[in-house]
Amino acid sequence: MINKPEQTEFAINLMQHLVTATFVLDTDGNVIIWNRSCERLTGITADEVIGTSNHWKAFYSNHRLCLADTIIEGRTNELDNLYTVSAQPSVYGNGYKAENWCVMPRIGKRLYLAADAGPIYDNHGQLIAVVETIRDQTDQKIAQKKLEELAVVDELTGLFNRRYFNDHLDSEWKRCAREGSPLSVILLDIDYFKQYNDNFGHLVGDECLKSVAGTIQRSLLRGSDTATRFGGEEFCVLLPGIQQKGATKIAERICANIEKLEIPHPTSPVSQWVTLSIGVACILPSENDTPANLLTLADEAMYRAKAGGRNQSFCAETD
Ligand SMILES: Nc1nc2c(ncn2[C@@H]2O[C@H](COP(=O)(O)OP(=O)(O)OP(=O)(O)O)[C@@H](O)[C@H]2O)c(=O)[nH]1
Numbered sequence: 149m150i151n152k153p154e155q156t157e158f159a160i161n162l163m164q165h166l167v168t169a170t171f172v173l174d175t176d177g178n179v180i181i182w183n184r185s186c187e188r189l190t191g192i193t194a195d196e197v198i199g200t201s202n203h204w205k206a207f208y209s210n211h212r213l214c215l216a217d218t219i220i221e222g223r224t225n226e227l228d229n230l231y232t233v234s235a236q237p238s239v240y241g242n243g244y245k246a247e248n249w250c251v252m253p254r255i256g257k258r259l260y261l262a263a264d265a266g267p268i269y270d271n272h273g274q275l276i277a278v279v280e281t282i283r284d285q286t287d288q289k290i291a292q293k294k295l296e297e298l299a300v301v302d303e304l305t306g307l308f309n310r311r312y313f314n315d316h317l318d319s320e321w322k323r324c325a326r327e328g329s330p331l332s333v334i335l336l337d338i339d340y341f342k343q344y345n346d347n348f349g350h351l352v353g354d355e356c357l358k359s360v361a362g363t364i365q366r367s368l369l370r371g372s373d374t375a376t377r378f379g380g381e382e383f384c385v386l387l388p389g390i391q392q393k394g395a396t397k398i399a400e401r402i403c404a405n406i407e408k409l410e411i412p413h414p415t416s417p418v419s420q421w422v423t424l425s426i427g428v429a430c431i432l433p434s435e436n437d438t439p440a441n442l443l444t445l446a447d448e449a450m451y452r453a454k455a456g457g458r459n460q461s462f463c464a465e466t467d
Pocket residue numbers: 304337338339340341342343345349350351352353354357379380381454458
């Protein structure tokens with residue numbers, strides 16, 4: 149049986165040797181524990197910070213609050229400003245989590261750190277300390293970023309995303325220029341989608357986007373036709389080798405198939421169902437023109453479809 153002081157010593161010893169970087173502040177914001185992992189992570193020794201409130205110097209070059217300080221000072225409402233990447237109440241008890249890139253002043257490295265901080269109370273519910281643990285998530289963050297960069301599919305709709313579209317447009321442009329074949333683009337935008345979201349909520353809005361995306365995809369018959377979620381409630385179809393007449397036909401087919409879905413849109417001034425405004429453009433790619441110009445033409449045509457009362461398609465004059 150170990151007595152109270154021995155128990156305390158044991159607990160401190162345990163914390164010193166934890167694999168996770170950990171430090172503890174008293175209610176004045178002074179460091180009372182700075183474990184070995186924390187020394188390794190920050191390059192700052194316990195001797196330098198114990199009894200001081202200089203712990204911030206391990207993570208930042210200018211004075212600012214750390215996660216544990218916000219709990220001690222009752223300033224957790226400032227977390228959103230302090231941690232740009234994320235900050236949210238922890239799922240464990242009454243602690244907080246936050247993540248940030250830090251340029252570590254002592255070791256001179258840029259690290260992505262995930263911090264958890266939790267208050268410690270005595271038997272009377274009085275705050276006596278705050279413990280903060282820090283995990284170096286730099287490798288995971290870099291890997292995640294690389295994966296995101298490689299991703300070409302829009303998560304919600306399963307269509308290709310804009311990054312893919314940009315690459316694909318460039319290569320199809322070059323191919324069509326080589327072969328002397330036309331390249332068409334259809335831009336599609338859901339009418340009064342803000343009102344739809346406002347009326348039914350964002351989740352129903354997401355379902356609507358999925359239905360519209362699926363219908364656009366199913367309306368394309370050739371393997372070389374590509375449907376993309378351009379962003380928000382805007383979609384784009386790229387049609388290599390298709391003339392203006394063919395592209396207009398496909399646009400009309402998409403429009404008709406969307407109408408058939410009969411997705412109720414009671415707050416739309418133009419129809420009781422969800423409808424699209426569509427811009428079509430076709431170009432014979434050449435060295436004197438650019439893919440950006442094709443998109444601009446389609447965008448202007450879509451704008452005219454909107455301005456003309458929505459729920460219609462408009463074709464850019466390029467012939
Ligand atoms: N549910 C949901 N809504 C989205 C998503 N992306 C964008 N939106 C919403 O789409 C709406 C687009 O609004 P606006 O650009 O004003 O366009 P609009 O209301 O369709 O008006 P018009 O295009 O002029 O007919 C905004 O309310 C966005 O919040 C998404 O992924 N899910």
